[in-house]
Each structure stands twice: as C-alpha cells, then as structure tokens.
Amino acid sequence: MKAQIKLFRIWGIQIGLHYSWLLIALLVVLSLAGRFEATNPQWGTNVVWAVAILTSLLFFAAIVLHELSHAAIARVRGLPVKSITLFALGGVAQIEKEASDPKTEFWMGIVGPITSALIGGLCLMAAALMGWDPAARHQSPPLAMLVWLGIINIALAVFNMVPGFPLDGGRVLRAIVWWITGNSDRATRIAATTGQGIAFVFIIVGLFRFFNGAGFGGLWLTFIGWFLLDAARSSYAQTEILKHLRGVRVRDVMTHDWPAIDSQTNLQTFVDEHLLRSGHRNFAVRDNGRVAGLITPHEVKDIDRMRWQQMTVGEAMVPLDRLHGVKPATQVTEALEKMGREDVNQLVVLSNSHLDGIVSRGNILRLLQTRAELGR
Numbered sequence: 001m002k003a004q005i006k007l008f009r010i011w012g013i014q015i016g017l018h019y020s021w022l023l024i025a026l027l028v029v030l031s032l033a034g035r036f037e038a039t040n041p042q043w044g045t046n047v048v049w050a051v052a053i054l055t056s057l058l059f060f061a062a063i064v065l066h067e068l069s070h071a072a073i074a075r076v077r078g079l080p081v082k083s084i085t086l087f088a089l090g091g092v093a094q095i096e097k098e099a100s101d102p103k104t105e106f107w108m109g110i111v112g113p114i115t116s117a118l119i120g121g122l123c124l125m126a127a128a129l130m131g132w133d134p135a136a137r138h139q140s141p142p143l144a145m146l147v148w149l150g151i152i153n154i155a156l157a158v159f160n161m162v163p164g165f166p167l168d169g170g171r172v173l174r175a176i177v178w179w180i181t182g183n184s185d186r187a188t189r190i191a192a193t194t195g196q197g198i199a200f201v202f203i204i205v206g207l208f209r210f211f212n213g214a215g216f217g218g219l220w221l222t223f224i225g226w227f228l229l230d231a232a233r234s235s236y237a238q239t240e241i242l243k244h245l246r247g248v249r250v251r252d253v254m255t256h257d258w259p260a261i262d263s264q265t266n267l268q269t270f271v272d273e274h275l276l277r278s279g280h281r282n283f284a285v286r287d288n289g290r291v292a293g294l295i296t297p298h299e300v301k302d303i304d305r306m307r308w309q310q311m312t313v314g315e316a317m318v319p320l321d322r323l324h325g326v327k328p329a330t331q332v333t334e335a336l337e338k339m340g341r342e343d344v345n346q347l348v349v350l351s352n353s354h355l356d357g358i359v360s361r362g363n364i365l366r367l368l369q370t371r372a373e374l375g376r
C-alpha cells in the first residue's frame with residue numbers, strides 16, 4: 001500500500017494517505033454528523049459539523065497511534081519501518097522485514113489492540129469524570145466526542161484481535177503457534193487458513209444481513225471479508241515464495257553478461273542503437289576500460305529529449321559508488337527486501353567495490369518460475 005498523499009514524518013516514518021482514505025473519511029464525517037444531528041439537535045448545524053469533523057480527525061489520529069505502536073516495537077526489535085499509510089480499511093505500517101522470532105511477532109501484533117483499548121479506556125474514563133450519564137438524552141459536544149471515541153477504539157481493539165491473518169489477532173495466533181511448534185511455516189499456514197475461514201464467515205454473514213435488509217452495513221461486512229480473504233491469500237503466497245528462496249544466494253541468480261557501453265557515447269545514440277535494439281535494460285558504463293557506473297531507461301527518461309544529443313552516457317549514469325549494492329553471498333530474500341526498501345528493480349553485486357554482476361527482480365522471478373515448473 002503506497003501513500004499518494006504524504007503528510008509528515010514521525011521518528012523518520014512517513015505518515016501518508018491512500019486515495020481510498022478520502023472516501024472513508026467523508027463517510028465517517030457524514031455518518032457522525034447524522035448521528036450527532038439526531039441525538040443532539042440543540043447544538044445547531046455549525047456545531048454538529050465542527051464536532052463531526054474534529055471527532056473524525058481524532059479517530060484517524062488514534063489509528064495512527066495504533067500503527068505507531070506496531071512501528072515502535074518493530075524498531076526496538078531492529079526491524080526497519082518505512083511508512084504508515086491510512087487507507088479505506090484503517091492503517092497499515094510498512095515494516096520492511098519479517099519478525100525473526102515468535103516473541104517479536106507476538107508483541108508486534110498485540111501492542112496495536114492494547115494501544116487502541118488504552119485510548120478507548122482513557123476516553124471513557126475522561127467522559128466518566130466529566131459526568132457522563134449513559135441514560136441522558138442530550139450531551140455536551142466534548143462528552144459526545146469522548147464517548148464515541150472511547151467506544152470506537154475499544155471496538156477497534158476487539159476487531160483487530162479476530163485471529164485471522166493479516167489482522168493483529170492473526171499475527172498473535174501465528175506467533176503462539178510458532179512459539180509452541182517452533183515451525184514458522186506451519187504457523188503461517190494455520191494463521192492464514194484461520195484467516196480465510198473467518199473471512200468467509202464475514203462474507204456470508206454480511207450477505208445474509210444485506211438480503212435481510214441491513215443495507216450498507218451488511219455489504220460493508222462482506223467487503224471487509226473479501227479484503228481479508230485476499231490479504232490472507234497473498235500473505236500466504238508471499239511466505240511460500242520466501243520458503244522457495246530460502247538458502248538461495250545472490251551469486252546463484254545474478255547475471256554476469258551485461259552489455260557495456262562507452263561513457264563518451266551520447267544519449268541519442270545510446271537510446272537508438274543500444275537500448276531500443278538489444279532488449280537489454282541495464283548497461284554497464286565503461287570509462288577507460290573499467291566499469292564506472294550503470295545506466296538504465298530510468299535515468300534516460302528523466303532527461304529532456306532535446307539534450308540527448310549533447311549529453312553523454314557518462315554524465316547521465318549512476319556512478320558505481322552511488323549504486324545500491326549487495327554482496328555475492330547475500331541472501332536473495334534480503335536482496336528483495338533491499339529492493340523494496342529502496343524502491344528499485346535491480347541491485348548491483350559488488351565484491352571489493354568492483355562490479356561482479358547485477359541481480360534484478362526479473363532474475364529472481366525466473367528462478368521461481370523454473371522451480372515451480374520442475375516442482376522443486
């Protein structure tokens with residue numbers, strides 16, 4: 001999930017919004033306004049809308065806090081966290097590595113629901129201190145806000161503890177099975193299967209409620225179930241892939257025979273006679289007989305076409321020392337994580353700061369295809 005709207009950074013973690021969030025934010029504001037209008041008509045229209053908008057903002061802040069708690073545990077356990085993105089169904093913290101032991105997985109999973117439950121509990125406690133009377137017909141704006149935030153955060157904590165992967169409860173279940181059996185693959189399989197089962201229940205209950213007149217609420221449940229089903233499947237597929245790649249090193253999949261180009265060649269010639277003719281994408285740039293850098297279509301497309309005649313490949317390339325490199329002995333899974341983290345499709349393989357090869361997502365994909373074809 002990539003954020004399309006970037007907001008700000010906390011501890012170096014980019015907080016952002018996915019477009020789908022805008023829709024849900026609108027729905028939350030509208031439904032809150034409708035609810036406050038119905039329960040507290042004495043507030044007047046302006047106050048109703050102001051309270052609805054403020055409550056929604058605090059609700060999304062609480063979701064960010066929930067995700068930040070996952071991120072904090074990940075950080076403490078040495079797992080890098082790149083970003084937190086809010087989307088239609090909540091938040092997602094992009095943690096760049098899988099937990100390497102069940103304890104980390106357990107705490108990383110359970111801290112989110114604990115955080116939401118704490119926030120909810122604090123809101124309700126504050127409401128109680130302000131004299132909250134659940135039987136009262138009308139409420140003051142701060143009280144209505146605190147009560148709603150309290151209940152929704154506790155509901156979030158409960159929903160997240162549903163033991164279906166990839167919900168937090170699924171992670172916790174996976175961690176416990178992993179802890180007991182000592183087998184992370186088996187734990188993933190069990191958590192993913194449970195997740196799919198729960199997703200089916202959501203879909204069926206949602207459809208049942210929809211056809212019994214529950215309307216949007218029923219469809220919403222079905223939609224969440226469908227999302228969970230998809231997420232459980234793909235996280236399972238991902239661990240299957242990682243299983244196939246375990247033990248494979250970069251040197252086993254990297255290419256050695258990449259085409260070379262002289263650094264004095266101008267970009268126009270490079271594009272017309274090399275890039276568009278050979279089918280290769282990565283070119284090593286040679287300068288006085290040694291490899292000085294790498295050039296790919298990515299570097300060329302950012303340069304104005306009018307300048308292609310004057311500019312040389314040597315000027316446009318990414319120099320060797322600025323390239324993201326891995327060692328031949330690096331695990332392929334680690335190389336994939338690095339590509340994801342740095343948002344690139346290939347890495348150069350460097351041994352003693354000289355270019356040894358190139359490893360790309362394509363190389364790794366072909367290896368997986370071959371292994372799947374041969375059933376290995």
Ligand SMILES: [Zn+2]
Pocket residue numbers: 066067070112113160168
């Ligand atoms: Zn969570």
